[in-house]
Amino acid sequence: MDATSFVLKGNVCYSVSPQEASCTAGGYLVCVEGKSAGVFAELPERFASLPVIDCGDQLIVPGMSDIHVHAPQYAFRGLGMDLELIDWLNTRTFPEEARYADLAYAERAYSIFADDLRRSATTRAVVFGTLHVPATELLMDKLEATGLITYVGKVNMDRNSPDSLVETSEQSAEATRTWIADVAGRYERTRPIITPRFTPSVTDDLMAELSRIRAEFDLPVQSHLSENLSEVEWVHELCPWSSCYGDAYDHFGMLGPATVMAHCVYSDNEETELLRRTGTYVAHCPQSNAQLASGIAPIRRYLDLGMNVGLGTDVAGGADLSMFRCMADAVAVSKLRWRLVDQELAPLTTQEALWLATVGGGSFFGKVGSFAEGYELDALVLDDSGIRTPRELSDWERVERYVYLAEEGGRIARKFVAGREVELGA
Numbered sequence: 001m002d003a004t005s006f007v008l009k010g011n012v013c014y015s016v017s018p019q020e021a022s023c024t025a026g027g028y029l030v031c032v033e034g035k036s037a038g039v040f041a042e043l044p045e046r047f048a049s050l051p052v053i054d055c056g057d058q059l060i061v062p063g064m065s066d067i068h069v070h071a072p073q074y075a076f077r078g079l080g081m082d083l084e085l086i087d088w089l090n091t092r093t094f095p096e097e098a099r100y101a102d103l104a105y106a107e108r109a110y111s112i113f114a115d116d117l118r119r120s121a122t123t124r125a126v127v128f129g130t131l132h133v134p135a136t137e138l139l140m141d142k143l144e145a146t147g148l149i150t151y152v153g154k155v156n157m158d159r160n161s162p163d164s165l166v167e168t169s170e171q172s173a174e175a176t177r178t179w180i181a182d183v184a185g186r187y188e189r190t191r192p193i194i195t196p197r198f199t200p201s202v203t204d205d206l207m208a209e210l211s212r213i214r215a216e217f218d219l220p221v222q223s224h225l226s227e228n229l230s231e232v233e234w235v236h237e238l239c240p241w242s243s244c245y246g247d248a249y250d251h252f253g254m255l256g257p258a259t260v261m262a263h264c265v266y267s268d269n270e271e272t273e274l275l276r277r278t279g280t281y282v283a284h285c286p287q288s289n290a291q292l293a294s295g296i297a298p299i300r301r302y303l304d305l306g307m308n309v310g311l312g313t314d315v316a317g318g319a320d321l322s323m324f325r326c327m328a329d330a331v332a333v334s335k336l337r338w339r340l341v342d343q344e345l346a347p348l349t350t351q352e353a354l355w356l357a358t359v360g361g362g363s364f365f366g367k368v369g370s371f372a373e374g375y376e377l378d379a380l381v382l383d384d385s386g387i388r389t390p391r392e393l394s395d396w397e398r399v400e401r402y403v404y405l406a407e408e409g410g411r412i413a414r415k416f417v418a419g420r421e422v423e424l425g426a
């Protein structure tokens, strides 16, 4: 189905604030030219001529934005989860990413990634590739074909990396310019994003050049920040001039509302204020933070400060692409943080997790993640009939339990991105 005008009829639930989800049983979600015209208990007369897609008793929720995921790491998800970040990068991740110099391998691996992402709850994603330009362009071609809307980054790495996965500063900048020129105007749904891997992998000279490229082409930025204690310490040694890790990016003009920084587990007051003041997005990746024993990010604090926060699976730090699992993990780790670390910061609620997965991350893409009038219409039609219970559940309870039990018997029946239906296939 093309971006068009239609009505979805079903049990419509979406976040109206971090604390509150609105549910309309047997409601009408109206899409006009790819955008929501609102949710109604009765279909207003002015929309009576639009085709109605009757979803019966199924749930209709906004599509989810995974704002931090590594496409090349999908191939080894679930393996080698016994190490902390730096050792995991050196022994598991870098050798795998080096394989994407081989386009035949990239073709096989990225076909699987794109196919699985298409059928997941994710409608938008902010994606790391590898440093290889041909493989990253192949990834972009494949993601474009899914119908999802994504930002994809060719990774930059010019230090502290193995010989099989490193560039000189000049090569890295040159390859980035080539890549941007190659993909300009090539896609409708897929955009480049500047991707310095993280400060330990990128020299100051390259960071400065990437900042110039970012400004010249008006591109967004993604990277990692304050994920792990040894990493924070290392950045302190590598950039002794910086006042905090975040300053090592801000110094080069890399922070702002078009930047996503993954993790921010150990951001101190100064760094938090820097992120808040610049409007930088924090990608909270709870499963990854648990699996790599990184820690627990103070997301309640970031929300209280009104910061931009969304969720990321961080595959393969996280093992799977499920944004429902990501929501459940965000709630679970916030409870552990509250119990074990800091009772000042209340745990997240499932309502807040839904808000983070939809509006929180979606806002990086514009008016995305809500069914309020004027938002781009990203929607999931959820069939929860396979999650059996003798109980009568409210629509919100059905959403809540879907978050926890999606993998047991949940099924995404239909999926729409900016008003276009995504082919889910087999």
Ligand code: GUN
Pocket (backbone or CB within 6 Å): 070, 085, 089, 093, 197, 198, 224, 227, 288, 314, 317
């Ligand atoms: N920091 C630098 N690179 C990576 C990566 O690939 N994954 C995670 N989780 N953190 C990183």
Ligand code: FE
Pocket (backbone or CB within 6 Å): 068, 070, 224, 262, 314, 317
């Ligand atoms: Fe990551």
